[in-house]
Amino acid sequence: MAILTLDNIHRGLIAKSQVEVxxxxxNTAVKNGYATHADAVIQGLKDREKESTTGFLDGFAIPxxxxxxxxxxxxxxxxxxxxxxxxxxxxxPVKIAIAMLIPESEAGTAHLNYxxxxxxxxxxxxxxxxxxxxxxxxxxxxxxxQYLGE
Amino acid sequence: MAIKIIAATGCPTGIAHTFMAQxxxxxxxxxxxxxxxxxxxxxxxxxxxxxPEDIAEADGVIIAADxxxxxxxxxxxxxxxxxxxxxxxxxxxxxxxxxxxxxPIFRGKEPVTEEKDVNVETxxxxxxxxxxxIYKHLMNGVxxxxxxxxxxxxxxxxxxxxxxYSFDPKSSQYNEFAATLKTIGGMGMNLMxxxxxxxxxxxIAKRPGLVIGFxxxxxxxxxxxxxxxxxxxxxxxxxxMLGLAWAFKKLPKVFDGLKAIFLYPVIGLFIVGxxxxxxxxxxxxxxxxxxxxxxxxxxxxxxxxxIIVGSMCAFDMGGPVNKAAYVTGTMLLGQGNYYFxxxxxxxxxTPPLVTGFAALFFRKYFDQGERNAAYVNFILGSTHITEGxxxxxxxxxxxTIPILMVGSSISAILTYLFKVQVPAPHGGFLVLPVxxxxxxxxTAILTGSIIGAILYGFSRKHSTAQQxxxxxxxxxxx
Numbered sequence: 001m002a003i004l005t006l007d008n009i010h011r012g013l014i015a016k017s018q019v020e021v022x023x024x025x026x027n028t029a030v031k032n033g034y035a036t037h038a039d040a041v042i043q044g045l046k047d048r049e050k051e052s053t054t055g056f057l058d059g060f061a062i063p064x065x066x067x068x069x070x071x072x073x074x075x076x077x078x079x080x081x082x083x084x085x086x087x088x089x090x091x092x093p094v095k096i097a098i099a100m101l102i103p104e105s106e107a108g109t110a111h112l113n114y115x116x117x118x119x120x121x122x123x124x125x126x127x128x129x130x131x132x133x134x135x136x137x138x139x140x141x142x143x144x145x146q147y148l149g150e
Numbered sequence: 151m152a153i154k155i156i157a158a159t160g161c162p163t164g165i166a167h168t169f170m171a172q173x174x175x176x177x178x179x180x181x182x183x184x185x186x187x188x189x190x191x192x193x194x195x196x197x198x199x200x201x202p203e204d205i206a207e208a209d210g211v212i213i214a215a216d217x218x219x220x221x222x223x224x225x226x227x228x229x230x231x232x233x234x235x236x237x238x239x240x241x242x243x244x245x246x247x248x249x250x251x252x253x254p255i256f257r258g259k260e261p262v263t264e265e266k267d268v269n270v271e272t273x274x275x276x277x278x279x280x281x282x283x284i285y286k287h288l289m290n291g292v293x294x295x296x297x298x299x300x301x302x303x304x305x306x307x308x309x310x311x312x313x314x315y316s317f318d319p320k321s322s323q324y325n326e327f328a329a330t331l332k333t334i335g336g337m338g339m340n341l342m343x344x345x346x347x348x349x350x351x352x353x354i355a356k357r358p359g360l361v362i363g364f365x366x367x368x369x370x371x372x373x374x375x376x377x378x379x380x381x382x383x384x385x386x387x388x389x390x391m392l393g394l395a396w397a398f399k400k401l402p403k404v405f406d407g408l409k410a411i412f413l414y415p416v417i418g419l420f421i422v423g424x425x426x427x428x429x430x431x432x433x434x435x436x437x438x439x440x441x442x443x444x445x446x447x448x449x450x451x452x453x454x455x456x457i458i459v460g461s462m463c464a465f466d467m468g469g470p471v472n473k474a475a476y477v478t479g480t481m482l483l484g485q486g487n488y489y490f491x492x493x494x495x496x497x498x499x500t501p502p503l504v505t506g507f508a509a510l511f512f513r514k515y516f517d518q519g520e521r522n523a524a525y526v527n528f529i530l531g532s533t534h535i536t537e538g539x540x541x542x543x544x545x546x547x548x549x550t551i552p553i554l555m556v557g558s559s560i561s562a563i564l565t566y567l568f569k570v571q572v573p574a575p576h577g578g579f580l581v582l583p584v585x586x587x588x589x590x591x592x593t594a595i596l597t598g599s600i601i602g603a604i605l606y607g608f609s610r611k612h613s614t615a616q617q618x619x620x621x622x623x624x625x626x627x628x
Contacts (some may be wrong), residue, residue: 047518049161052235062166066193089239100165102193112165114196119166123173123238 003114004144009031009077009137015084022046022063025076025099033071034101041067041101055088058128062119064100074101075118077140096131098122098144114148121147152571153184155248156200156208160191160215161234169239171214174395178241191219210248211256212237221256222356229256284385288544290353291384292329295346296519296541300526302338305331307533314577319539341536343371343380346544355395356389358414363387365419366426373430374437376469377540378442381547382429387422394418405552441481448482448490456493456563462597464558465551467536467543472498482576490573492591495572497558499579500598501539502531504557505601508594509612515610531599534578542606549609557602564594 010028015021022045026038035041044065048054054062076099083093100115121127127143134140157175161167172188179186189200200223205211213221214237221231228243230253238243247253259382309316309332313323317332344367366387370379394417398409405413440462447455462475479494509516509524516524523541527535530538543550567592574581582588 048163050514050517054166056170056238064163064166066163066165089235102163102165112192115165116169116192119170119174123170123177 003073004075004077004148005032005143006137006141008075009140010034011079011137011140012081013078014081018049018084018086019046021078021080021084021094021097024078025097028076028078029070029074029099029101030069032074032076034074034127035067035070037069040067041065047101049148053087053089055086055092055094056122057088057090058125059083059092059095059132060095060122061088061094062122063085063097064102064115066102066104068104069102070103072103073112073115075099075144076101077113077144079140083137091146092127117147118144153209153249154207155179155184155186155210155212155245156204157188157212157237158191158200158215158219158221159188159234159237160217160219162217164191164193166236167234168624171234171241174238174241175212175214175245178245181242183247183572184245184249186245187608189219191215191217210251210253211311212244212248214238214244215380224256227256228253231256243603285349287353287388288384290383290527291346291348291350291381292348292541292544295342295544296523298338298342299530299537299541300523302335302342303530303538304338304526305335305338306535307335307529309335310533310577310580312579315573330618337464340371342537342540343367343375343377346377347380347384347387349385349390350384355391358410359388359391361415362418362422366422368449369423369426370430374425374431374433374470374473376466376472377544378466378469379430379433380546381544383422383426386425386429387418390422390425391418394421395527403439437470437474437477440471441478444474444478445482448478448487452566453563455490456566457559458557459490459493460497460500460557460562461555463494463536463562464501464539464554467501467540468556469601472536476575483573483575488586489566489569490575491562491575492570492572493565493620494584494596495563495576495578496561496570496591496598498536499531499595500558500561501543501554501565502603503595503599504554504602504606505539505542506531508606512607512610515607515614521611534576545618546609546613550606551612553602553605553609556605557598559598561595561598564597566589570594 008028011023013021013024019042021089023043026035028043029035029041030038044067048065049063054063078097078099080095083095086094088094098118100118102115130143131140134143159168168190169192170188175188176186187200187204188198190197205223205227206269211224211227213219213229213231214234216234228248230247232244233254268539286287309328312325315321315323316325316328318324344364347370348360348363348366351359351366363384366383367380370383391414394414398413401409414598444458445456449607459475462471465471475494476498482490505524506527527538539554543554568587570591571586572581573584585591
C-alpha cells in the first residue's frame with residue numbers, strides 16, 4: 001500500500017495541545033493500517049519531540065518516529081484550525097503537521113527516500129505557501145504527490 | 151574562480167533534518183552563486199560522499215550535524231561546526247561566513263565550536279560551549295559503560311540468590327555454579343572503569359585515545375581509584391593524545407602508518423601510563439588514612455557517624471573512599487561490632503535505589519534507556535551492588551554525587567539510631583533473615599532512598615528545563 005493516500009490527510013482539527021495532534025495522527029495511522037498501537041506511536045512522537053522540536057517555519061512541523069508499533073512507512077498529514085504551540089524554530093504556532101512514521105525494521109531504502117523528499121520540499125517557501133493555502137485534502141494530496149513522484 | 155564549499159549534515163533519526171539542512175544549504179549556495187556539495191549522514195547511510203579531492207579543493211567546510219560526521223577529515227580546512235538546526239534556519243549566514251573567509255582553521259581533532267563563529271547569534275558564552283563539549287565526552291564513556299554495569303551486576307546479584315557466601319569454597323553454602331556466575335559478573339563490573347576511561351578518551355582523541363584510555367583505565371582500576379579516577383584518566387588521556395597529534399603534525403606523510411601503530415601507542419602509553427601511575431598511587435595511602443580516621447569514630451554519636459559513613463559510601467561508589475568505609479566495616483565485624491556494618495550496608499544499598507525511585511517518580515526526565523537501567527538498579531541496590539548508580543553519577547557528578555551522599559547519610563543515620571545489627575559484609579536485602587530489626591533497617595534505607603530520589607528527580611527536572619532553554623536560544627540539537 002502507498003506511503004501516502006488521500007485517507008491519510010485530515011484537516012480542521014481543533015487541538016489544545018501537541019499531544020492532541022499526536023493522538024489524531026496516531027488514530028489515523030492505526031485506522032489506515034500503518035501502525036498496530038496508537039499509544040506507542042504517540043509515545044514515540046513525544047519522545048522525539050523531547051530530544052528537540054520538530055516545529056519548523058511558517059506553522060509547519062514534521063513530527064516523526066521510528067517505532068516497533070509501526071508496520072509500514074507512512075506519511076500522515078493533519079492540519080489544525082487553530083495554531084498549536086510547538087516551540088518551533090521561528091516561534092510560530094503549528095497549523096500543518098506532516099508526520100512521518102518509520103518501521104523499526106526498514107527493509108527498502110526507497111521508502112526512507114520518500115520521507116526525506118517530503119522534508120526537503122518543505123525547505124521551499126513556495127511549497128509551504130501552496131500547502132498553507134490548499135483548500136481541501138485533494139489539493140494537499142496533489143502537492144505532496146507531485147514531489148513524491150519526482 | 152568560483153568558491154567551492156563542502157558540507158556534511160546529519161541528525162539522530164536521519165530522516166528529516168539531515169536532508170532539510172542539505173536542501174537549505176544547496177538553495178542558499180545557489181542564491182550566493184557558489185558551488186556546494188553536501189554529504190548526508192542519514193538513516194540509509196552516507197549519501198553523496200565527499201571524496202578526498204572534494205575536501206582538498208574546498209574553500210570551506212560547513213558541518214551541520216548532531217552526530218559524528220567524521221570531522222577529522224577536515225583538519226587544516228576552514229570549518230564551521232553548528233547544530234543541524236542552524237543550517238535549516240539560517241543557511242545564508244553560514245554560506246556568507248565561508249565566503250567572507252572569516253572562519254578559523256580546524257586543527258586536529260577538536261572541532262571549532264559554535265562560540266567561535268561570529269555571524270551566528272549565540273546565547274551561550276564560551277563557558278557553556280566548553281561545558282557542552284566535556285559533557286559530550288563524558289556521555290560517550292557513560293553510555294559505553296552502562297551495559298557492563300548491568301550485565302556484571304545482575305549476574306553477581308543472581309549468584310547471591312544461592313546464598314551470600316555461595317562463592318566461597320570454604321563455606322557450607324558453596325555452589326560451583328554460583329561461584330562461576332559471581333566470577334563472570336565480577337569481570338564484567340571490573341571492566342567498568344577501563345571502559346569508562348577508554349571511551350571518554352575516544353570521544354576526545356578518536357582511536358589513539360581509545361587504546362591508551364583502556365590502559366589508563368586499567369591502571370585506575372588496579373590502583374583502586376574507582377570511577378572518579380576513570381573519568382580523570384579519560385580526560386587526561388584524551389587531551390594528552392591530542393597534544394601528541396599536534397606535536398607529530400610536522401612529521402612527513404610517509405610516517406603516517408608508523409604514527410598510528412607505533413608512535414601514538416608507545417609514546418602515548420609512556421606518558422599517560424606514568425602520569426596515571428603517579429596520580430593513582432596515593433590512593434592506597436588515602437584509603438589507609440580514611441580507615442584509621444573512621445575506626446576512631448566507631449563509637450561516636452550516631453548522627454555524626456551516619457553522616458560520615460553515608461557520605462563516604464556514596465562519594466565514589468567503589469573508589470578509595472567507599473572502600474575505606476566498607477573495609478573498616480568488615481574489619482569491625484571481625485571484632486564483633488555488628489552495628490557499624492549495618493550503616494555501611496544501608497549507605498551502599500541506597501544510591502542505586504535512589505536512581506530507581508527517581509526514574510519511577512520522575513519518569514519523563516529520564517529517557518527509555520536510562521529508565522530501564524534505573525529499574526535494574528532496584529535489583530542491584532537490593533543486593534548491595536552500589537556500582538549500579540555509577541552511570542547516573544558519572545553523567546553529572548557535581549550535582550548527583552552530593553545528592554547520593556545525602557540519601558546514603560539519611561539511611562545510615564536512621565540505621566544507627568534504630569540500632570540495627572547486620573552480621574554479614576554484603577548481600578543487601580538477601581541477608582535480612584540474620585539482621586536484627588530487619589523491618590527498621592529496610593525503613594531506614596527506603597527513607598534515605600526516597601528522599602534522595604526526590605532530590606535527584608528535581609535536579610533532573612532542573613537540568614532538563616535548562617536544556618530546553620538553551621535549545622530555544624540557539625535552535626540546537628535537532
